[in-house]
Amino acid sequence: MTAPADLTPLAEAVECEFMHSYESQAPGPTYTELGIATTRIGGGVALAMRNDPSGGYWNKALGFGTTEPFTVQTLDRVLDFYRKQGVDQAVLQLVPSVLPAGFDEVAAARGLEPGSTWVKLGARPGDVATAQTRLRVAPVPAAEARRWADVVLSGFGMPTGGLTDMLAATVGQPAWRPYAAWDDGELVAGGNLFLHGEAASLNAAATATGHRGLGAQSALIAARARAAAEAGCRWLFAETGKPAPGQQNPSLNNMRRAGLVPLYERRNWVWRAAS
Template sequence: MNTALDCAIEKVEREAWFDLFAAAPDDYVQSSKVSYTRLGTNIALANHGTPIAEFNRVLGLGMEEPASEAELEQAIAWMNEHASPSYALQIAPTARPNTIDKWIQANDLERVGNGLAKHYRNALPAENHPLPTTLEVKLMIPHHAVDFGHVVQGGFGLPVSVISWFSALVGRPKWKVYVAYDSHTPVACGAMFLDNNWAWLGIDATLPEYRGRGAQNALIKQRITDGIAAGVIGFTAETGQPPEGEEDKNKSYCNYLRSDFKRLYIRPNYVIKN
């Protein structure tokens, strides 16, 4: 049975990703074959230029209202037509109805990997890290938007073409975009999407040579501080779910737990069986 909290954090994440795709410049949309749509209360995302599950997936099934098998089949049909073959359906364990597992099996879907850990934090002020970073976190303005795009591309190892896409978020309504600098060099980044007094934190990237210097701890704290000032009542983020017993080896996972986020559940990935 899903709860109001589960629904709220799924919804703000869903809207963040939908708006991220809506922000893509026309030339990038055409060159990367980007598509996105709403399927009832769900969203479907497709990006052939970045053929990974994060950019080719369905979100929201069975959260705001009970799903039907017809909706699941509609989502699969749309993804088969528009998405990279590596697409995934991400269905929260709190999705309704409880027969959804039978539909997943009937449509030749199988669970792969460890899934995503969905984190939640209340709106209490963030504490300072015991070892503050020497890097400087700045809220981006359009004039420096490309700094954000470059760090996203370099930090995640994505195609160079994504630089214009992610740069387009700077100054966009509902978004606050941040970059951490080493003097004048952009080295890490993070973004915050605000919707109905909820905040989604994501797009956390650090250039390989600057990892381990506290950039993400500082970026998380700054977003929490600014979100509270903007009236946010709850924050959410997601990270990869580490294998059991290896949680302390996943830096992103630990960064959020260190910042008083709590893992509420694991959202699995489902793909079409080979």
């Protein structure tokens, strides 16, 4: 893959925007029910979901340090936002290269703890490999938006309900390209694609338990890469967890097999409200 010197700003921006889109554009009653609040700080976003049924995944801040420096003052503004929203826990996803000097000490003084590491991957859409599966892969029709959302959420171990409404709302939106895989008439796997200028992002990919191992995710990656190319995007990004030594992450394996290349690793910093 021939790439610019640093794809980090593009990769971080598209993830920042798709997370902001998921939460900020949730339907009105769902927005209120889940206790969603969003704000833009220091070139990034801070997203709060006070009544997050997943246990905290949707309380997330990211996208910092690419358009302006990430400073201690920016960090304090982010943490003040979460305190104001009354959330118990949030994750700050920070690229190591943007951290100010002495950040470990700064973080510890504010109750942040280093958590898991994610891998950011990228490729040109046209370089993504094709894939074969007996399943039918196609865009998600409006009539199956909720079924698609439920399959994705269940695959991540998240409860359905309000989160179903939030994910299903992306079907038919101009910046989103949700895809699914069907076994005969049964929707059994899904994945989403977000378009942002010259960049696109793979996200929200999961397969129902009884249909894993059939190549659904490889086919969904290929289909979404084609959609990104058709939309004029020059770069395709994704992120997933870095496995522990001696372990495997099937999502990472699928992405690498499809031709996405690891670009950098990013730490999740966990903040918990003082008791």
